[in-house]
Amino acid sequence: EVPVPCDGAGGGKADGKGDSVCKVTNKLSKCMPTEKGAFTQCLLSGMPPEECIIVTVDKKCYKGTTAYSTGFGRLTWYTKCDGDEDKGGKCNTAGGMVLCKDCNCCKHKHFCSSY
Numbered sequence: 001e002v003p004v005p006c007d008g009a010g011g012g013k014a015d016g017k018g019d020s021v022c023k024v025t026n027k028l029s030k031c032m033p034t035e036k037g038a039f040t041q042c043l044l045s046g047m048p049p050e051e052c053i054i055v056t057v058d059k060k061c062y063k064g065t066t067a068y069s070t071g072f073g074r075l076t077w078y079t080k081c082d083g084d085e086d087k088g089g090k091c092n093t094a095g096g097m098v099l100c101k102d103c104n105c106c107k108h109k110h111f112c113s114s115y
């Protein structure tokens with residue numbers, strides 16, 4: 001989920017168009033021999049299906065994002081902040097977000113190591 005606050009006060013980064021861009025990082029599962037296997041590992045970790053991302057490492061290794069606190073690598077990307085991020089120490093709890101103490105940011109509960 002979102003590892004930095006995106007309120008423009010140091011967490012979000014300007015994209016040159018005036019929008020805040022949030023850094024998103026997920027841990028990855030171990031290598032699986034098929035894309036379907038990586039997707040299954042993602043689901044078994046507790047990730048919602050719509051949040052599962054599969055990374056093709058090579059023709060014999062597929063890794064899926066995982067909700068576990070430890071993983072086998074990370075996947076990081078940037079996306080436009082959508083308003084559910086931390087705003088003054090409060091999170092959109094209606095969206096299932098909690099304020100994580102480890103990063104002082106809003107994430108879904110299963111992505112927080114401490115909240």
